[in-house]
Amino acid sequence: xxxxxxxxxxxxxxxxxxxxxxxxxxxxxxxxxxxxxxxxxxxxxxxxxxxxxxxxxxxxxxxxxxxxxxxxxxxxxxxxxxxxxxxxxxxxxxxxxxxxxxxxxxxxxxxxxxxxxxxxxxxxxxxxxxxxxxxxxxxxxxxxxxxxxxxxxxxxxxxxxxxxxxxxxxxxxxxxxxxxxxxxxxxxxxxxxxxxxxxxxxxxxxxxxxxxxxxxxxxxxxxxxxxxxxxxxxxxxxxxxxxxxxxxxxxxxxxxxxxxxxxxxxxxxxxxxxxxxxxxxxxxxxxxxxxxxxxxxxxxxxxxxxxxxxxxxxxxxxxxxxxxxxxxxxxxxxxxxxxxxxxxxxxxxxxxxxxxxxxxxxxxxxxxxxxxxxxxxxxxxxxxxxxxxxxxxxxxxxxxxxxxxxxxxxxxxxxxxxxxxxxxxxxxxxxxxxxxxxxxxxxxxxxxxxxxxxxxxxxxxxxxxxxxxxxxxxxxxx
Amino acid sequence: xxxxxxxxxxxxxxxxxxxxxxxxxxxxxxxxxxxxxxxxxxxxxxxxxxxxxxxxxxxxxxxxxxxxxxxxxxxxxxxxxxxxxxxxxxxxxxxxxxxxxxxxxxxxxxxxxxxxxxxxxxxxxxxxxxxxxxxxxxxxxx
Numbered sequence: 193x194x195x196x197x198x199x200x201x202x203x204x205x206x207x208x209x210x211x212x213x214x215x216x217x218x219x220x221x222x223x224x225x226x227x228x229x230x231x232x233x234x235x236x237x238x239x240x241x242x243x244x245x246x247x248x249x250x251x252x253x254x255x256x257x258x259x260x261x262x263x264x265x266x267x268x269x270x271x272x273x274x275x276x277x278x279x280x281x282x283x284x285x286x287x288x289x290x291x292x293x294x295x296x297x298x299x300x301x302x303x304x305x306x307x308x309x310x311x312x313x314x315x316x317x318x319x320x321x322x323x324x325x326x327x328x329x330x331x332x333x334x335x336x337x338x339x340x341x342x343x344x345x346x347x348x349x350x351x352x353x354x355x356x357x358x359x360x361x362x363x364x365x366x367x368x369x370x371x372x373x374x375x376x377x378x379x380x381x382x383x384x385x386x387x388x389x390x391x392x393x394x395x396x397x398x399x400x401x402x403x404x405x406x407x408x409x410x411x412x413x414x415x416x417x418x419x420x421x422x423x424x425x426x427x428x429x430x431x432x433x434x435x436x437x438x439x440x441x442x443x444x445x446x447x448x449x450x451x452x453x454x455x456x457x458x459x460x461x462x463x464x465x466x467x468x469x470x471x472x473x474x475x476x477x478x479x480x481x482x483x484x485x486x487x488x489x490x491x492x493x494x495x496x497x498x499x500x501x502x503x504x505x506x507x508x509x510x511x512x513x514x515x516x517x518x519x520x521x522x523x524x525x526x527x528x529x530x531x532x533x534x535x536x537x538x539x540x541x542x543x544x545x546x547x548x549x550x551x552x553x554x555x556x557x558x559x560x561x562x563x564x565x566x567x568x569x570x571x572x573x574x575x576x577x578x579x580x581x582x583x584x585x586x587x588x589x590x591x592x593x594x595x596x597x598x599x600x601x602x603x604x605x606x607x608x609x610x611x612x613x614x615x616x617x618x619x620x621x622x623x624x625x626x627x628x629x630x631x632x633x634x635x636x637x638x639x640x641x642x643x644x645x646x647x648x649x650x651x652x653x654x655x656x657x658x659x660x661x662x663x664x665x666x667x668x669x670x
Numbered sequence: 671x672x673x674x675x676x677x678x679x680x681x682x683x684x685x686x687x688x689x690x691x692x693x694x695x696x697x698x699x700x701x702x703x704x705x706x707x708x709x710x711x712x713x714x715x716x717x718x719x720x721x722x723x724x725x726x727x728x729x730x731x732x733x734x735x736x737x738x739x740x741x742x743x744x745x746x747x748x749x750x751x752x753x754x755x756x757x758x759x760x761x762x763x764x765x766x767x768x769x770x771x772x773x774x775x776x777x778x779x780x781x782x783x784x785x786x787x788x789x790x791x792x793x794x795x796x797x798x799x800x801x802x803x804x805x806x807x808x809x810x811x812x
Contacts (some may be wrong), residue, residue, distance in 0.1 A: 586790050587729050587809035596716070596727040620760055621807075623790055629729060629811060669725055 199476060206557070211468075211475050219467040220291065223460070230274035237266040302344050302369040303439045307432055309349035310409055310418055319413030320353040321363040321393050323378070324442055326405030330365070333403055337362055337376030344369050353411075363396065363408070379403060389415070390426070397421035407442040409435075477518065479558035484522040486515045490530050490553075492569060496537035500576055504612045504648060507570035511548060514563040521558045529556045534569065541613070544571045574612025578652055581622040582606050583659050586643065589629040591665065597629070599664040607642060607659070608652035615646060624659060635664045706747035707770065709803045712795055713740055718778060728808045732783045739793045739806060744774035752803070754779040755794040758787060783810055 225231035244259035271278065306322070313320050323330065338359055342348050344366065352374050353360045362375035381398035390398075390412075397408035401421035408421040420427045420438055429435045491510045494503060511532050515522065531554045534546045546552070546569045550561055583602050591597060607622055624640045638661045642651065651657050715723035715738050716730065723740040730737045739754050749771050756764040756779075766779040781787075793806045 582805075582807075584790050584792065584807045585728075585809065587811050590731050590812050591729065593731075596725050597729040598727055600728050618760065621790070621792065623759075 207475070207479070211472055214475070215464075215468045215471040218471055219464050222463050222467065225278075226463075230270055230278060233270055233274070237263065237270075240266070303436055303443070305344055305346050306349065306366070306409075306439065307436050309346045310411055310435065311432055312346070312350065313353060313411045314416045314418050317413050317416040318350075318353055318355065318411065319360075319393055320349075320409070320411040321378070321397060322349075322409040323363050323365045323376070323400065324407040324409075324439065325365065325367060326407065326442065328404040328406065330400065330404050330406050333379055333400060334363070334365070335377035337365070337373045340364070340371045340374045342371050344371060363400075378408070386426070390419075394419060394421070394426060398424070398426055401425070407439070478520055479518065484517060484519040485562070486517075486522045486525065488513045488515060488525070488527075488530055490527075490532050493531050493533045494536050494571065495533055496535050497573075498536070498539075501539075501541060501573045502576050502612055502648060503571060504574045504615060504646075505570075505572040507568075508566060511569070512565040513553065513561060514565075515555070515559050516562045517559040521556065525556060525559065530554065530559075532564075534571070536571070536573070539571065539573055541573050541575050544573060545569075546571060574614050576610055577613045577616055578608055578610050579616040579619070580606050580608045581619065583642065584621050584623050585640075585661055586623045586626050587629055588626045591629045591632065594668050595665045596668050597632070597663060598666045599662075601662045603660045603662070604656060608655040609644070609649050610652050611646075611649040615648065619649075624661075627661065632663060632665060635662075637662050706745065707743050707750060707752070707797060708745060709741060709795060710744050711740070711742035711776075712804045712806055714738065714793070714806050714808045715740055721776070723778075730783070730808060730810050732785065732788060732810055732812060734783070736780050736782050737791070737808065737810070738778050738780040739795070740776070740778040741768075741795055741804075742774070742776040743770050746770045746772045746775045748772060751798045752777070753794075753796045753798075753800075755796060756781055757792045757794070759789060759791075763791075788812065 221234070222231070225234065240259055241263060244256060244263060247255040247259060310320065310322070323334075340352075348371065349364070351357060352364055352371065359375040363378050364371050365373040365376055378396035379399040380392070380395045381402055383398065383402075386395060386398065391414075393410050394412070397410040397419065398421050400406055400408055402424045405423075410419045410421060411417075412419065418429050418435060420429050420435070422438075422442070429438065489510045490513050492506065492508065497503065513530065513532075515525070515530070532548060533552055533554065536544075548564050548567055548569060553561060553564070555561060582605060585600060585602065587597075609616070609622065611619075623643050623645075625643045627638060627640055639658050640661060641658055644651070713723055713726045714728060714730075716725035716727065716734055716736075718724060718738060718740065723738070739756075741752070741754070743752070749769065752768050752770055754764075754766040754768065755762065756766070764779075764781060768777040768779060770777065779793075787810050790807070790809050792808075795803045795806070797803060
């Protein structure tokens, strides 16, 4: 429990935002793709991921590799196989539906399509007869038509009852969200009290309504009105909303609406809760896994140094950092993501001591610093000055015994160097690189470089980097 | 006193002759006057014979065992002291006090070599007030 509390205590506001954002994205995926085949495959992949985690934890090497391969291809497989389904979801949804709407595709949409279709046919005075069976089996009451089994769409309904369509005569039977039959023949009513302006289509609608609990919609091609036949009654319905209500009542949607709504809300809430718990778990396992240690040598970076000063010496050039994090995060660390930085803006000439704190180390999110070695870095700063120094030749080797070097001249005799004040205070001579005596002629000229020690010294821009030596040797006077 | 006086054999000889400057070392400055004392000759040499520096040079083989800094002052109005400061690279190695007597005076100091003395050297010749009269530069090699 204490560990959980300590984990939560380490959460930054960025982490809370990240968990919320990822949870919401997952939740939106659920809302948009629920009920689709792609969603079911996604669930399968999630189960596979858990399976892989279990396999990893108990050390099943082959299974781990196999499931990892499958998971790596999973998203691509989903996109390729279910591209049409995904496109349909994304195209059909406007921005608000993509980001916010939680309502699902329900029977209401089917009813809305039918009502829209019926209204359009009525406006066009296109006759139609649509049967919505109730609990009674109507198979034995009607003369079977042509099997259709088409998902309901406005275009399909309009085309079924189009006058030139061979199946437009007869009734279409609707079950669920499908038209299961077309061109079905209904039993005719034998009643005498039916108004004379109703023809065979209305008599057929009434006939089935008399012998079953089915609801039948009839669209008159003479008057363009919509008639509902139910319970042995014919009723003209002029308002769309009223027709929707009648159909909803017949399908039992209205009576179950409250329960369904609550059930649906509970499902959505449960899904949202699951998304938050799942993402939080994944987030903690990835970012706070703490199952991997890494020791990294990180170079020390000094920032905001006064341009008039130079770093003469540092106690270390790099520090050893012991880092902890999940295996995935540790593996993804790049050297430039980890830096030890010191601000030299307030440093003064002379020795400066810096204690390495967590603030002086930049780490990628989710990586925890366990140990740093050393904990203190000494930085010696000095003020840069110019100093003109005489040049001296650093001879090495030896001349033949009977010769002596009698004259040497250097051009230039002095060279100006730039370096730390405290260093240059203790330097009074600039030496050449080592000049071998063994190769000297009787007299001659040599051009040599200067040996800058320490290496932090630099030759001033207006001075020469090489000097010329003119020499003369003579026979030794025994 | 940090100087290697135990390694230094110094002596002064009293010469009343001005010695000709036959050899010029890598040196600066030359013929400097301080007060009434004027340095007219300063050179590194291997030996002194007959009160004259022999084999003036700027390179000494360690096998030669010693280096001599020979200086001549003219005039020397009053009795005074001068110093020869020996430096190996920039580290002081020896400081040798030498007396001058009127009217003119030649004097020298020398060091004995050790194996670790190989490298560049210099001798700063200063008056009693520490003012540098001349610097002689030389090397001890293998």
